[in-house]
Amino acid sequence: MGASVTIRLALRDWDYLTPLLLGEVRSERFDVQITRVGTLLPSVEGQHAFDGAELSFSGYVRRRARGNRGEYGVPYFLMRGFRHRCILVRQDATLGRIADLAGRRIGVTGWPDSGNSWTRALLRREGVDLEQVSWYAGRLTDAHPVVDRLSGFGRPGWLEAAPDERSLMSLLADGFLDAVFTPFLPAGFYDSGSAFRHLLPDYRTHELTYYREVGYVPGMHLLVLSPDIVSRHPDLPAELCCLLARAKALWLAKRFKYADTTPWVLDDFATIARNLRPEWDDGGVEINRTMIADFLAELHVQNILAEPMDVSDIFP
Template sequence: MPVTLRIALRDWDYMTPLVLGDVSSSRLDIKVDRVGTLISSLADDAAHDAAEMSFSRYSQMRHDGDDRIVGMPNFIMRGFRHRCIITAKDNPIRTLSDLGGKKIGVTGWRDSGNTWTRAALRREGVGVEDAMWYAGRLTEAHPIVDRLDGFGRPGRIEAVPGERPMVDLLLDGGLDAVFTPFMPKGFFDQESPLRQVLDDFRAAEVAYLNEVGYIPGMHLIGFKADIVREHPWIMDELSELIDESQRLWLEKREKYADTTPWMIDELRRCAADLPPTWRASGLAENEAMIADFAEELYEQKIMPRLLTPAELFPWHAKAR
């Protein structure tokens, strides 16, 4: 009798084979709940056994000794962050170092993606203390919520004045740049008044990859500890299924490469620029990235002490 696993995930395309049942397991009956917003507290959510969650917020739980959730080091959302810094098209800023002394907006201070973006700036000599930061909603369509999460500091890290949408502030000069994981509506239009700060962000990201050896991870899957204790094999089983779903989806993408006119060129460039193991799951395979993220959480004063990869993923560390 397979174990039912109720899991909440965003619509990552490579999960399609898993959701459709093209990838399956005789040990698991996976029920995927497609969500647009991450569950705020999996531990208190009766509807799910596992869920996609922020690496930063998971790290906070581990730091606080909250062991109700066990993390699986399969980073289902990972990506470079250089592309996630946008500005007005007529703004003269063209490099990350140009952001020193500038007014920068973020969609959430402690968000994993924004933590990695600040890490990219820090490598270029622009630390938290070298800019003025504002946390707020990206557009009018986004909700007004607390995006400082307790990390506000008057004169350094503040809420956007009047909760104005940050895109509007970019256009009228109230902000010089904004960190956003998802581009605002209309960003890709030919007449868009916005652009990425870096004209060739791909070259910057390839250089970053060659320096650090990984693509940053933002989201992982957390499991309720009770189901892991009852079924110790369940994380490895799901991780293998996700890996297979990714492999199968890439295989289909390579075959049906006309989903966009130049998808085939993108596939070729990815194969040339990325190591075959860039998506690898597991603690050992991601240990350097995990350690660097923990260091950034500490250096950016999101965590009061430096956590180790073994502290963040104790279940997998013990299994080694």
Template sequence: MTKPRIRLALRDWDHLVPLATGTIRSEAFDLELDSRASTPDVLSEPDLDGGETSFSRYVLGTAAGDDRLVGLPVFVMRGFRHRCVLVSRDSDAREFADLKGARVGLTGWPDSGNTWTRALLREAGVDLDGIEWTVGAVDAPEPGKDRVGTAELPGNVSVSDGSLAEDLAAGRLDALMTPFMPAGFFTPQSRFRHLLDDHPAAELGYYRRHGFVPGIHLVTLKREVVARHPWLPQAVQELFEQSKRWWLSRRRLLTDTTPWLLADLSRTREVFGEDWMPYGTAANAAMTAAFCAELHAQGIAPAPIDPEELFTS
């Protein structure tokens, strides 16, 4: 019997390299991995069977009754957000509480990562309604990119067609929330710095309080594909798990890709155990519940969301 060919579009995450090279293969299906520079819109591409999807867009769509995607608890992008808040080099702000009443730029209003970052501000006692938010691109505008979603924006949120980095440098913004550093950030002449002087320490504290690393993007499959192959979600999850574990074993062997990779791998194992980015519903239950609660608390989701309904095919 001929194996089905499944085409998935994802960004080129390191832990997917074994899949991209064919080192890890499935006995149940043939995988065609389409590498993308940015997160694909899976539903808008008929040739795709699935791919990388924003966690918030998936959650909000599912909660609104859109069942065209089947989400897998396979979070290919996850990370702490303390490092994602930038200020000007000469700013007096040093902690989240300093952003009360500030002018803050961010790269997308309903985005998963920015939802987690706003959660950090709420945890620090910052009233999100008291902030003047500006949504836009960090450097150059990207025509056609959806940064606001379908819901009406709150009154304290505006949209810019310019550069948030330039607005921050010019003093028109007090801070910038972004997962991607502005041009020139990794130079001695950078105009910007992280808000927190020691974001790794703050992130470690967050993990010890909450017990998870926030999930940002996950893998989804189109529902019609799952209808044809009901076994596919589990098979895809198992394949991605194999790829992740193979990648880690190779990184632990070939540690010369960065000067301190070996130390980082050792520290990561010490803090998080064998797997800092676990897949599966149970392993992500606390994180998923916290995210759903935060979407509602921030007004992104109009009603409470049941996290247990997200990963049922």
């Protein structure tokens, strides 16, 4: 057998990558080298240090819409998640339903971001007119950098940058904002005496209802490769999907066996087994077609895409 081909990937520090990082899951053809990154790369085009990366689903779609063909999207979603849990309010807020956000001031950590787009879709499902909400984009906490989070979508009086470059959580604490959308919870969120809570305290019930209605867990990040590496190794996308699936299966098996790492992880396994189909996290176009199509439709309705796009436009 010849020497394996080195494939360099930039991925978030997901726990299920551990078997790949430790060499417990390997490919006979490819030597997959993973660099763990805290911030997603903007694109793989022109990235000489990597052959592929975990990228924003929304960002990839928007580049495809602009005619960019310098990336090869693989329909394997490295990050999925329900978004009901991602709406934060103050402990003393009278808000308790998604519909209560109508006409409010809401902060987002990035306007076109995949997760925030899915969260806004929840508002639309509950009849909230996004045009009647006052939106502010900014950093989540003071520890996060001040960067452009409008991405060209700003509109005075409707979507603006957070005032004075203040963090969203400080604006929420002061009462300027009524709610904040965030993919990751701020440090100390669950501490005793925290000033913040989830809009929906029993968010799991709402998420399970949503899953029964739509049939999927929304995808936020996907694997994107350089077209050049794919042209030289056409079997690479399928091999990487297989490796990632094997790594996740092994990691979950260990989590099930060594369940005492957290007190109630077995309850999560039981809830998933009772409510989600076994293939809920599988990669591939067909099994994810409804989710992908719904996301494309949302991006168009929310004016993030100027024109409608089909699943085949994203994964030809």
